[in-house]
Amino acid sequence: MRAVIKADDGVGCTFVTDRAEPRLRPGQVRLEVGAASVCGTDAEIYRATPAARELGLVFPVTMGHEVAGTVVEVGPHTAGPSVGTRVAVETHLSCGDCFFCRTGAGHNCRTMSLLGIDVDGAFADRVVVPATSCFAVPDGMDLETAALLEPAGSAMHAVIRAAAPVAGASVLITGAGPVGLVLAQVVAALGARQVVVVEPNGRRRDLVTARGAEAIGTDVHPLDVGDRAVGVRGGFDLGFECSGASAGLGSLVGAVRNEATVVSVGLVNGDFPLAVTRTLITRGLTLRGSFGRSLWTTWDQLSSLVGTGRVDLDSLVTHRLPLSGLPIALDLMRDEAGKVLLLPSLSDVREAPVAAGA
Ligand SMILES: [Zn+2]
Numbered sequence: 001m002r003a004v005i006k007a008d009d010g011v012g013c014t015f016v017t018d019r020a021e022p023r024l025r026p027g028q029v030r031l032e033v034g035a036a037s038v039c040g041t042d043a044e045i046y047r048a049t050p051a052a053r054e055l056g057l058v059f060p061v062t063m064g065h066e067v068a069g070t071v072v073e074v075g076p077h078t079a080g081p082s083v084g085t086r087v088a089v090e091t092h093l094s095c096g097d098c099f100f101c102r103t104g105a106g107h108n109c110r111t112m113s114l115l116g117i118d119v120d121g122a123f124a125d126r127v128v129v130p131a132t133s134c135f136a137v138p139d140g141m142d143l144e145t146a147a148l149l150e151p152a153g154s155a156m157h158a159v160i161r162a163a164a165p166v167a168g169a170s171v172l173i174t175g176a177g178p179v180g181l182v183l184a185q186v187v188a189a190l191g192a193r194q195v196v197v198v199e200p201n202g203r204r205r206d207l208v209t210a211r212g213a214e215a216i217g218t219d220v221h222p223l224d225v226g227d228r229a230v231g232v233r234g235g236f237d238l239g240f241e242c243s244g245a246s247a248g249l250g251s252l253v254g255a256v257r258n259e260a261t262v263v264s265v266g267l268v269n270g271d272f273p274l275a276v277t278r279t280l281i282t283r284g285l286t287l288r289g290s291f292g293r294s295l296w297t298t299w300d301q302l303s304s305l306v307g308t309g310r311v312d313l314d315s316l317v318t319h320r321l322p323l324s325g326l327p328i329a330l331d332l333m334r335d336e337a338g339k340v341l342l343l344p345s346l347s348d349v350r351e352a353p354v355a356a357g358a
């Protein structure tokens, strides 16, 4: 079958047409890929960055982890979705047996495998996944939208992890990439009073305002645009870091009120300086991290918000390409592209592969 593989730890990837179909083991299902979306992590893997090396890639591996498809084969002795079921897939493949898995927190699994990183992934005609990692796509949702439930779920999960009231709250978000854009919609849907997104890129700021939130550049202090209650309280009630920049986290800590909660979602490389007495102790801030998605609370809540039209994922998609178009997708994402979908149903790119740069 066709697949985009990472053959070794060098820069680039290889599009092949003769990737072997794995045999199904008990507990597994085979999906025909309907749509797979390209993630910033795929760019790191393509460019063989230090962050990608830390992921523990196993070579060769088929890339791709944000996927929805249709079950075409069920392994022996396997309970779960039957042939013909449309599913989206949780990337973090949990063991089902460790402390976290047995206490409903499989996103913290001690022996987690990662689709498209240490297990063959979804930039292919077909992908094999555990039946327990499949989420049945609600009726009325197409597979392109369903492929976005995984990345958008990172935003939904961050709101759940905040464990703070969103209704009536003022929310400050740094970074208007796909996760920040979804987060702005989710908190608005849950009744946030004011939603402000800090984003240096003007085109991305337009995407924020098109969805009804406020957007400011990094040259504006968030407190200058806070509403009256923000002024009275001395800051925003809730902050979400989605840019992956340490400076974003710093600006959130400086712009939330006492006893606010700040959740880190974007992968910040390196250390973050924290004035413990001045920030944590005397201001009583709660700093939390959020990784992955809870099974299946995140998925249920997000798909309900999407299904009822309160959160729009489709408008995140700016490009659709065939499987062989991954290098083109990564080039587009360097600029202003939102989510890029790879669709096996599209004809492959015939011309020489376009380098996505080092
Ligand atoms: Zn991803």
Ligand SMILES: [Zn+2]
Pocket: 094, 095, 096, 097, 098, 099, 100, 101, 106, 108, 109, 110, 111, 112
């Ligand atoms: Zn586990």
